[in-house]
Amino acid sequence: MTMAYARIPEHVASAAPVQLEAVSVAYNGKLALKEISFSLAAGDSVAVVGPNGAGKTTLFRTIAGAMQPSKGAVRVYGHEPGGHICIAYVPQRSEVAWDFPVTVQDVVMMGRIRKIGLFRWPRRKDWQFIRQSMRSVGVDGLADRQIAELSGGQQQKVFLAQAIAQEAELVLLDEPLGGLDLPSQEAIFEILEQLKGQRVSVLVATHDLNLAAERFDRVMLLNRRMIAMGTPDQVLTQSNLVQAYGGHLHPVQGESGMLVLTDTCCEGEEQPEFE
Amino acid sequence: MSEALTWLTEPFQYPFMLRALWASLIVGVVCPVLGTYVVLRGMAFLGDALAHIILPGVVLAFLLGLPLALGALAVGVLAALAINAISARAELREDAAIGVVFAGAFALGVALLSLQRSYAVDLTHILFGDLLGVSSADLVLMGALGAFVLLVVVAFYKEFLVLSFDPLLATTLRLPVSFLKNLLLVLLAVVIVMSLQVVGVALVLAMLVTPASAAYLWSRRLPPMMAIAAGFGSISALVGLLLSYHLNLASGPAIVLVETGLFGLAFLVSPRRRSRLRMARAN
Numbered sequence: 001m002t003m004a005y006a007r008i009p010e011h012v013a014s015a016a017p018v019q020l021e022a023v024s025v026a027y028n029g030k031l032a033l034k035e036i037s038f039s040l041a042a043g044d045s046v047a048v049v050g051p052n053g054a055g056k057t058t059l060f061r062t063i064a065g066a067m068q069p070s071k072g073a074v075r076v077y078g079h080e081p082g083g084h085i086c087i088a089y090v091p092q093r094s095e096v097a098w099d100f101p102v103t104v105q106d107v108v109m110m111g112r113i114r115k116i117g118l119f120r121w122p123r124r125k126d127w128q129f130i131r132q133s134m135r136s137v138g139v140d141g142l143a144d145r146q147i148a149e150l151s152g153g154q155q156q157k158v159f160l161a162q163a164i165a166q167e168a169e170l171v172l173l174d175e176p177l178g179g180l181d182l183p184s185q186e187a188i189f190e191i192l193e194q195l196k197g198q199r200v201s202v203l204v205a206t207h208d209l210n211l212a213a214e215r216f217d218r219v220m221l222l223n224r225r226m227i228a229m230g231t232p233d234q235v236l237t238q239s240n241l242v243q244a245y246g247g248h249l250h251p252v253q254g255e256s257g258m259l260v261l262t263d264t265c266c267e268g269e270e271q272p273e274f275e
Numbered sequence: 276m277s278e279a280l281t282w283l284t285e286p287f288q289y290p291f292m293l294r295a296l297w298a299s300l301i302v303g304v305v306c307p308v309l310g311t312y313v314v315l316r317g318m319a320f321l322g323d324a325l326a327h328i329i330l331p332g333v334v335l336a337f338l339l340g341l342p343l344a345l346g347a348l349a350v351g352v353l354a355a356l357a358i359n360a361i362s363a364r365a366e367l368r369e370d371a372a373i374g375v376v377f378a379g380a381f382a383l384g385v386a387l388l389s390l391q392r393s394y395a396v397d398l399t400h401i402l403f404g405d406l407l408g409v410s411s412a413d414l415v416l417m418g419a420l421g422a423f424v425l426l427v428v429v430a431f432y433k434e435f436l437v438l439s440f441d442p443l444l445a446t447t448l449r450l451p452v453s454f455l456k457n458l459l460l461v462l463l464a465v466v467i468v469m470s471l472q473v474v475g476v477a478l479v480l481a482m483l484v485t486p487a488s489a490a491y492l493w494s495r496r497l498p499p500m501m502a503i504a505a506g507f508g509s510i511s512a513l514v515g516l517l518l519s520y521h522l523n524l525a526s527g528p529a530i531v532l533v534e535t536g537l538f539g540l541a542f543l544v545s546p547r548r549r550s551r552l553r554m555a556r557a558n
Contacts, residue, residue, distance in 0.1 A: 005449065066446045082449070089447050100315065100440050101491065101500050110440065113433040114448045146495040166448070 005118065008085055012078025017042050017170050017201040018063060023072035025055070025062050032058040034225040035072065042169075043199040045192055046229075047212035050222035051245050056205040057092075059222065060172040063203070064089040076170060085114045088163035089172045093155055093179070098148040104158050105143040108133055111166035133165040137191050153184025160191050171195060173204045177211060189215060209236060286520040291407055296516055298409045298417055299530060302466075302473045302482060303512030305421040307504035308428060309466050310487035311497065312459060316439050319484050320370060321358065324377035325460075326467045326479040328354040330384025333401060333471070338391065344416055344468050351464030354380065359457055404475035404527035406516075413472060420469045424462050428501075435459065436497060474527035481531040486511065489538040492545035507537050 019039040025032050033055045040046065048056050061067040063074055065081030066089070076084050088111070108130050109122060116122050122130070134140040137157040147155060156176050163171050177185050195202055203220075206212055212219050213232040221227040221235050223244040228235040286292045313322050329347045336346025358376060362369040388398055400408070428435070438445045438455050445452050463483075470479045490504035515530030522529075 005451075008449075061443075064443075064447050065449075066443055085447070085449055087447050089443060091441070091443060097440060101494050101497050102436070102440060103496055106436070106496060107440075110433075110437050110444060111448075113437060114450075116433065118434070119430055162444075 005114070006083065009077075009079040009083045011086075011169075015075065015078030016040060017044075017077060018203075019075040020063070021073045021075075023062065023069045023074055025058050025067060026070040027058060027067070031070075032224065033062070033069075036222075036226050037072075038220065038226065038229055040170075040201045040203070042201055043196050044218065045196050045202045045216060046204070046218045046220055047216040048203055048205045048220045048222055049207070049209055049212045049244075050227075054223045054244070056222060057174055060089055060174055060203065060205065063087070063170075064172060086167070086169040087172070088166050088168035088170070090156075090159040090163060090174060090176060092175045093152060095174075096147075096155070096159075098155070101146065103144050103146055104134065104139055104150070104161075105130065107147060107158050108139075108161045108165050111162035111164070111168075115167070130165050133161045136164060136194065137161045138187070151184070153180050153187060156180065156184070156188060157191065160188070164195075169200055171200055171202045173202065175205050175207065177204075177206055177208060185211070209241075212236070282521065283517065286517060291409075292516070292520065294409045294411065294414055295406045295526065296513065297414055299406060299473050299512035299516055299526075300509050301414075301417050301421045302470045303486075303508035303510075303530070304505045305424050306466050306470055306479075306482035307486035307490070307508035308501045309424060309462055310483040311490065311501050311504055312435060312439060313463070313483045314487040314491055315497075316459075318463070319480065321373055321460075322463055322467070322483045323480040324358075324373045325351055325355060325464055326476045327377055327384075328380040329464070329467060329471070330381055330401060330476060331387060332384075334384050334387040334391075338387070344413075344471075347468040347471060348464065350380075351468055352461050355460035355464045356457060359453075359460055363453075400475070401471070402475045402477045403525060404471065404473050404478070406473050406526040409472055417469050417472075420465050424465055424469075427458065427462060431455065431458065474531060478527055478531050481534055482508065485531070485534040485538050489534075489541035492541050492547050507534065507541075511537060 016039040020036050022035045022037055024034050024036075036059065048059065050056060058067060062069055063076070063081060064087050065074075065076075065084070074081055076087060081087060109126075111133075112122070112126055112130060116126055131140060131143075134143060137160050139154060139157050139161055142150065142154060142158075147158060150158065160171075160173075160176075176188055180188070192202055192204070204216070213236055216232065218230060219232050219235045220229040221240055221244050227244050228237075228240045287296060313319060329351045332346040332348075332350025333343050334346075335350075336343050339346075354376065358369075358373055361367070361372045361376075367375075385398070388401075397405075434445075434450055434455055437448065437450065438452065438459075442452065445455070466483070467479050470482050474482055486507035487500070487504040489507050490500045490502075493503055494500035511530050511534040515533040516526055518524060518533065519526035519529035
C-alpha cells in the first residue's frame with residue numbers, strides 16, 4: 001500500500017509567523033469574529049483577553065486551520081494554515097479527556113507522530129526528543145503517570161511538552177492559567193520564556209487582565225472584533241475596556257492605580273464544537 | 276484431576292466443537308481489540324446499529340445465492356460510510372440519524388426473510404449465531420478478516436490513538452481525519468460480519484463493548500487495554516463454549532454471559548475505581 005502525507009508547504013522566510021487580513025468567522029450562522037487583522041513576529045508573545053464568548057477559542061481554531069474563515073485570509077509563514085504542522089493548539093483543560101488510558105509520555109509522543117511518519121514506530125532519536133521535551137518543562141519524572149493522576153499545572157505542562165515535541169513554531173494556548181495556583185502559573189511563564197528564546201510565537205488566551213498587563217509585552221483586546229492591540233498601557237484603557245466588557249466592567253480606584261473587576265469567569269464559555 | 280481434564284477436553288473431540296472453539300477464539304481476540312476504540316470513542320450505539328443494519332445484506336445474499344459474508348460486508352461498509360456522510364452534514368443529531376437507518380434496515384431484513392419462511396436461513400441463527408455450524412471455509416474467512424483487522428489496528432496505532440484522544444490535534448497535525456474515521460467504521464463492519472456466526476446480530480455488541488470496558492477499568496495505557504480485552508475475550512470464548520456444551524446452553528449467549536460476569540468482577544476490583552474513590556476521599 002503506498003500512502004503518504006500531502007507535502008508540507010515550505011515556510012516563506014520573509015513572511016510573518018501569523019498574519020490575518022480582515023478575517024471573519026461565522027459559527028452557527030452567527031458572526032463569531034468580525035474583520036480581525038493583525039500579525040505576529042517570530043518570538044512574539046501576546047495575551048488575548050476579552051469577555052466570555054469574545055471569540056478567543058474561535059480565533060485560535062481558525063489560526064490553527066481547524067475552522068475556516070468565512071471572509072478574509074489567514075497566513076502562517078506565508079501559506080494557509082491547512083498544510084502546516086508547525087502550529088500547536090493547546091485546548092482548555094476542561095476540553096481534554098483526562099480519563100483516556102494514556103500516560104504523560106504517550107501524550108507527548110502524539111505531538112511527534114507526523115515527524116515519525118506513517119507505518120513507523122518512534123525510533124531512538126524520537127524517544128530522545130520526547131524525553132528532552134518532557135525534561136524542558138519538568139515532567140520527565142512523571143512520564144509513566146496516567147494523565148488524570150496529575151495536578152492542573154502538571155497537566156498544562158504535559159501539553160506544552162507535546163507542543164515542543166511537535167517542534168511547533170506557533171503555539172496557541174487556550175486559558176492555560178485558569179485555575180492554577182501561583183507557583184504553577186509561574187512555571188508556565190518560565191516555559192513561555194523558553195519558547196520565546198527559541199523564537200516560537202505564542203498567543204495566550206486568558207481571562208486575567210492583571211496577568212495580561214503584568215506579564216505580557218503585548219495584549220490583544222477582543223470582543224468579536226479587535227478592539228485594540230499593543231502594549232498593555234495602550235490597550236487596557238478604560239474606554240477600550242468599556243467597549244469590550246460593557247456593563248460587566250467595574251473600575252475600582254485602588255491605592256496604586258485603577259483596579260478593574262470583571263464578572264466573567266472561566267467556565268461555561270460557548271465553545272465551538274469540534275469533532 | 277482426570278475428571279476435570281475430561282471436562283475440559285471431551286467436548287473438543289468433536290470436529291464441529293473444535294471449529295467452534297477456533298471461531299470463538301478468533302472473534303474473542305479481534306472484537307475486543309477493535310472494541311477498545313468503540314469504548315473510548317463512544318461508538319457503542321453505532322456498533323449495535325451496524326450489526327442490525329447488516330441483516331438485509333445477509334438475507335439478500337442468501338436469496339441471490341451469494342456468500343452470506345459478502346452481502347453482509349457490502350451492506351455493512353456501505354452503511355458505515357453513509358452514516359458518516361449523514362452525520363457530517365449535521366442536519367440531524369447523529370444518534371437519531373443512526374436510529375432511523377438502523378431500524379429501517381433491520382425491518383427490511385426481517386421482511387425479506389419472512390418471504391422465505393420455508394428456507395434454511397433461520398432468523399434465530401442470524402440473531403443469536405450458529406457457532407456449532409461453523410465450516411472450515413468459514414474459519415478460513417474469519418481468520419483472514421481477523422488478521423486484516425489486527426494488521427490495520429497495528430499499522431495505524433499512532434494515528435487512531437491521536438484521532439480518539441484529541442481530534443483537534445489530529446487536525447493540526449494534518450492527519451487524514453476523514454479517511455481514518457471511515458477506516459475505523461469499515462473495520463467495525465468487518466468484525467461484525469466475522470462475529471455473525473459466533474454470537475449473531477443481537478449480541479455482537481457484547482463482543483465489542485464488554486471485554487474492552489472491563490479492560491478499561493484495569494489499564495492506564497491503550498496497548499495493555501487491548502491485550503487485557505483480548506485476554507478477557509478469549510477466556511470468555513473458551514469458558515462459554517465449555518459451559519454451553521456441558522449445560523446445554525446456546526453457545527453465543529453463554530460466551531456473552533461469561534464476558535458479562537468477568538466485567539462484573541473487573542468492575543468490583545477495579546484499580547481505577549479504587550484510585551478514584553481515594554481521590555474523592557482526599558478532596
